[in-house]
Amino acid sequence: MEKRITQLLLFVGVCLLTTLGCFAQTKITGIVTESRIKNPLVGVSVRVKGTVAGTITDAKGQFAITTTAPVPLTLSISSVGFQTREIAVDKQSDLRIELSEQVLLGQEVVVSASRVEESVxxxxxxxxxxxxxxxxSAPAxxxxxxxxxxxxxxxxxxxxxFRSVNVRGFSANGNSRVVQLVDGMxxxxxGLNFSVGNIAGMSELDVESVELLPGxxxxxxxxxxxxxLxxxxxxxxxxxxGLSAYAKxxxxxxxxxxxxxTPFYDAGFRYAKAFNNRLAFKLSASYIxxxxxxxxxxxxxxxxxxFTxxxxxxxxxxxxxxxxxxxxASANLNAFQSTVAQLLPVPAAQIALISPDLARIIGGVNQLSAATKIPATQIINDVLLPNVTVSRTGYTESQLVNYKVSSLKLNGALHYRINDNLEAILQANWGTGTTGYTGQDRFYIKGFSIGQYKAELRGSNFFxxxxxTQERSGDSFSIGLxxxxxxxAWKPSLDQSNLVGSWFPQYxxxxxxxxxxxxxxxxxQALATNPATAYxxxxxxxxAVSGNLHTAxxxxxDQGRFLPGTPEFNQALATVTGRPLPGSLPNLGAKFLDKTxxxxxxxxxxxxxxxxxxxxELIVxxxxxxxxxNSGGTIFALDETNKEYRINEYGGYAQASKTVAEILKLTGSVRYDKNQNFKGQFSPRLSAVLTLAKIHNFRASFQRGFRIPTAQAQYIDLNTPTSHLIGGLPLFRQKYNFTSNPVYTLESVRAFGAAxxxxxxxxxxxxxxxxxxxxxxxxxxxxxxEIGYKGLIKNRLFIDAYYYYNRFLNFEGAEVVIQGxxxxxxxxxxxxQQLISGTTRTVYSFYVNAPVQVKNHGWAVSADYVLPGNFVIGGNVAFxxxxxxxxxxxxxxxxxxSPKYRYNLSLANRNIRGxxxxxxVVFRHQDSFIWESSFANTEATLRQQTKIPAFGSLDAQINKRIPGLKSVVKVGGTNVLGKLYTQAWGNPSVGGxxxxxxxxxxLMNR
Known part of the structure; x- marks a missing residue:
């Protein structure tokens, strides 16, 4: 696959280079100034529209472009915080261009919605x-x-x-339903099949824009x-x-x-340089x-x-x-009848002989009628080993994890303009970091790294x-394991060859x-007073004393248990985190070996x-x-040749759009995708946008999306403290003998135990x-x-609203089954009976399709209003x-x-009175909601307890531009009121x- 991609790039590049000709050149020069005080503007982008040719203004606001694009042509002049202008040029020119500072409402150009530039x-x-x-200006x-x-x-x-971005309700700590692209990658x-936040993304100094496409x-x-997206x-x-840098x-x-x-430290820099408008490079780095x-x-x-x-x-x-x-880890006391009997001085059947009084109550001495005789097994179940769950004494997260976290990102790119219509790009993004993550277990992602390396040919109308993408898990490990x-490592839970030295039998x-x-x-004592009720x-x-009995x-x-901080504990921690997961009892391992x-x-x-x-307009x-x-057989299953699997996919798409009478834009697209393990899928989209009075835009769309099960959903084969995670493919049902050793639904096993x-x-x-x-x-x-509306009223009020309805077919969720x-x-x-004890059963968790359609719906509205003095007040609410x-x-x-309702309120001004x-300032609030995941106990009767509480949070920042130093000082805070909140089950509490x-x-202006 890697060779095919490289060959494709080389072939296309050679074909394009061999078709290059010589064209007449046009030279355009000029100066760009600020319209109000006429100061030259530095770093303004000047681009020949419809080509890749362009440059920026220098420290005096001057620019020069030599292009092979034929005249007449159009220049696009833009700078952050200023109104974009387009100027027609019909000959070699020396231009004087003024840009006006403005508050942008509804003026952005986006590319994510249609893969072509269009007005938002x-x-x-x-x-x-x-x-x-x-x-x-964000207060974040x-x-x-x-x-x-x-x-x-x-x-x-x-x-x-590590923060996961989620939209439209279906949320997870690692969200494989939202695709995150960095420069198209x-x-x-x-190996995880989701983006680990921005831990291996790009430095803030190198970000030009971020677009979010919900749905x-x-x-x-x-x-x-x-x-x-x-x-x-x-x-x-x-x-x-030029050079930019920050320290925070x-x-x-x-x-x-x-x-x-505790303190935190964050710093970064970026440097970019172009030579003759043909060759350019950039380097950036950041560390926190x-x-x-x-x-x-x-x-x-x-x-x-x-208990609850x-x-x-x-x-x-x-x-x-x-x-x-x-x-x-837990087990049921009742499951250890035979084990305890082996440790008692007499067999279980002879427990009645331990005392004459006990013998009489069982019936060994026939003082009671047959109706009141108590079998020995009942004595065991009622008294000695009742149907009670017990668990080993665990460790808190702070005892197992060093909460020192960090992130280092290195980015670089080399751009070469072969001509005005073709640019070649070599790019490398590499990031490493240490962070936490909650999935089926809590995980400590230590020394994790991702490298992304790209070669691209980009023209004005193609790429x-x-x-x-190379993932390396570093020294990451499962906290639960x-x-x-x-x-x-201290004492096995249950070792049949050493019952006396095993924790559960001892307990x-x-x-x-x-x-x-x-x-x-x-x-x-009771027999002496009332034999009929003595039992x-x-x-x-x-x-009445069971609590004391359990404590004893x-x-x-627990005698001799490894205590945190002791040499024995530290040695065991190093051994377990250094051993690949999952290992086997008692030699468990927690370390990830993932080089997928x-x-x-x-x-x-x-x-x-x-x-x-x-x-x-047509694109294909x-x-x-x-x-x-590649997990060394620790996470993913092995094939018949003892190697891990490779998964191949391919797809293609086409989109056509047509504008009718300058007020109605119709768009249709379709895509076909095929994964080697599943049938091919078609994804159509139809949409219409109606523009009235040039300010009111009404839209409607229908589209079909699909999700190929992740690599983990297909091939995972991993034991965790809560369950054995396996892929949903049929090969796993064969591997674990679901036919000869039946498995039972979790709900029915719980009902069985309760009965x-x-x-x-x-x-x-x-x-x-x-x-x-x-x-x-x-x-x-x-x-x-989906239906929606966007409107810009009197250039002061910007409204954006939508309503959507989703109908999921073959919705993917988790199934949990029990096998003896x-x-x-x-x-x-x-x-x-072995199904109800953790020591005599296996809990399997895998992905399946819901037997019924899953339907969800929602809406959102946002409004921003420009007050006098360029103060902007805004708010949005989503359901x-x-x-x-x-x-x-x-x-x-x-x-x-997802909470049913969440809303944000904001007030801002970028430059108060110049x-x-x-x-x-932004205030955020969200309702409480029920959390569903494999980390939380989501039994139907208990779901109302797995609730994430409602919370509100206030973020604020104030900044001051210092033109003489070409710098900005920013002071701010998030959750400045300091009230702790949690956004997901088992996740950390966030403070101020x-x-x-x-x-x-x-190159900063103003």
Whole structure:
């Protein structure tokens, strides 16, 4: 695949070079000044429209362009914060051009919606844009964080370094439903199949614009863009030259952290230079270091033994499973009957002989009638080893993780203009960092790196590019597996060859011994007063002290446990994090070994130069892609040759648009994509934009998107503390013998366990079990209907609104099933008991299609108004809802994690009365909502407890431009009121962040 992409680029390049001819040249010079005070403007972009030719003004505001484009031609003159002008030139000229400073409302040009430049007002679908000026004035620590201020955007903060962008409801900590492109390159980590925020993206100094396209975009951008597209474009070194740099520092403060207040440091630079308007290069780097936000949620999400989030804790619930507690593997005491019997001085059947009084109550001495005889097995179930879940003592996240995080980004590009219509680009983006992430487990992404390397030929009406993404996991590890691995390194949970030295048997034996002593004493006393109720009286006595019995059992089993900070603990931590995951009991490993790569080639051609655009605008394009999985067999399954799989995809698209009577724009597009493991998919889109009175734009569209299951969804084969994650392909059902050793749905196993705990006999309780019936797994498809409006009223009020309705076909969600260690069949009820104990069962989690359609809908409205003095007041509100949650199977995880309502309110002024001072204040609020994921317990009866609370947050900044130093000083803060909030289940709590920065740009105007 890599060779094919390289050969394609070379072939196209040679063909283009051999067709180059000699053309007449036109030289254009001029000066650009500010219209009000006539000062020269430096760094203004001057571009020949319809070509790649262009330059920038120098320190005196002067420019010179030599072009082969025939006259008459049009120059496009633009600069951040100034009105863009287009000037017709019909001969060699010496021009004097004035630009006016302006507040931009609805004037942006976007490319993401149609893959061609168009006014944001006439975009056929919803699109949001942040340009350089918006980025500079955002009240956020980084441009990426500022995306949260756009309407309809959810962000999941998993770390200071890692935020996931989510739109239209379906949210995840690692979101594979939103495609993130950096200069046309898919920025996903190939082994994870989602973008790790901007940890390996671009430096803020090199960002020209960010466009967000909410909703399906598969018709032009292919698989996975079913919920949105984030398009980040860097600065071209021909247009943005010179040196720029910034330094930022401040403090982070949160009351739940080990050190409440800690500093952070952030710095970067960018340098670009062009030679003779033919050759240009740029280099940029940025680095940030901080102590991260911390995940310290100690609530009990195990919901075991009747406890809930609100009342469960380690002191009162022996089966406690803290949200941010790790290594607390669990099992049912009742499952250790035979184990404890081996450790007792007499066999289980002879327990009745331990005391004469106990013997009488069982019936060994026939003092009671047959109706009151108590079997020995009931004594074991009721007294010695009741149906109670117990868990090992875990470790908190702060005991397992060093919260020092960092990110280093290095970017470089070389641009060469072969002629006015063709530019060659070699580009490299490399980033490394340490951060946190919440998926099926909590993960510590340590020393993780992504390198993206691109070769591209770009013309005024086409591009051909090939790139590769190289992911390296560094020293990343699973925090949950680490906690469990340290416990196993100290003492195995269950070792059949060494029961005395195993934690669960020790716990069970200690509990049974204490319970037996309490029971016997109470029984002897009760027999003397009322033999008929003696058994229940003695049982009540045991239940009354069960908490103490569990505490004593835990103390006994935990003797010698590795304590954080001790040499033994540190050695075990180093061993487990240095061992590839998952290992096997007791030698668990937590380290990721992932060197997965992606290879991608694509092209697009716009027929504008061959077809009159007033008649029809037509573009075509296509792509090929390969994922080369490489985890050393630790994450992904191996094929029959003991190698990891490669996944091949290809696709092509075409789009035609037509403007009728200058008021109606019609657009139609279609794309076809094929993945080797699934049937081909067609993705059409139809849209219309009607413009009335030149200011009112009404739009309507229908489009179909689809999502090819991720590489992990297809081929993952990984054990985690909560479940064994496997791919959804049929090969896994064969590998793990789903036919000969049946698997049962999680909900039915929970019902089975509850029935047994409630006293139902085993054969009757077994009727609750439902064997899982596999079905064909297909790519998820969505049909989206959308209407919208954009209007600019009196150049002061800008309104943007939309409503959408989604209908998902073959919606992809998670299925959890249970399999016994030995075949557990309905024909053998005794074999089914192993399904309810963590030590005798396997929990599998894999992706499946929902048996019913999933439907959601929503709307959003934003309004910005320019007040006198160029103060801008704005606000937006968004609504998202899963329309038919109640029709989905109980326990089906949709990952629809979104508040119904969220809104933002803002007030800003870029340059108050020409003083150079500016400010921006944003208040954000979102409702509470239920969180669904494989990390949270999402059993239907418990979903109302897995709730993310509502919160509001205030961000603010004030800045001062210093023209003499070509610099801007910025002081600001995010969540300045300091109230902690969490955006996803198990994620860290976010506090206040306060900063001061100094940015220098030698081409800065005003």
């Amino acid at each position: 007002m006439k975009s056929p679908v919803s699109v949001e844009k942040m340009d350089i000026r918006a980025i500079q 620590a980084t441009f990426y964080d500022a995306l949260l201020n756009l309407k309809g955007v959810d962000m999941s903060t998993q770390s200071l370094m 898919d920025n996903q980590a190939p 399906a975009a598969s018709a032009l951008y292919g698989p996975n863009a079913v919920n949105g 984030l398009l980040m474009t860097s600065k071209n070194p021909f247009q943005y030259q 520092t401040g403090i982070m403060s949160a009351s739940n952290r080990s050190s409440t207040t 270091s901080a102590t991260d936000w911390q995940a310290t949620d100690t609530r009990d999400q195990g919901f075991a033994n009747g 989030l609100e009342n469960g804790n380690r002191q009162n619930n022996p089966g406690y499973d803290g949200i941010n507690s790790y290594g607390d 051909v590019r090939g790139y590769t 680490l906690g469990q691995g340290i416990n196993e 069970a034996f200690a509990y049974a011994g204490g319970a037996l002593q309490t029971f016997s004493t109470a029984l002897q 229940q009286t003695a049982l009540n006595a045991v239940n 059992a835990r103390t006994s089993a 790569s992606l290879y991608h080639g694509e092209f697009m051609y716009n027929f504008t130069k061959l077809i009159d655009p007033e008649t029809l 394009g296509g792509s090929v892609r390969q994922y080369a999985l 047994l705990q409630g006293g139902t006999a085993l054969p009757q309780a077994a009727q609750s079990l439902q064997p899982y019936q596999p079905k064909e797994w297909e790519p998820e498809r969505v049909e989206t209907y 260690a030995q075949p557990a069949t309905l024909a053998n009820p005794a074999s089914l 998202n809802d899963l329309a038919n949650r109640g029709s989905l199977p109980s326990g089906f995880v949709t990952f629809f994690n 003083s150079g001072f500016g400010f921006n 962040m306060y900063y001061i920065s100094l940015t220098f740009d030698e």
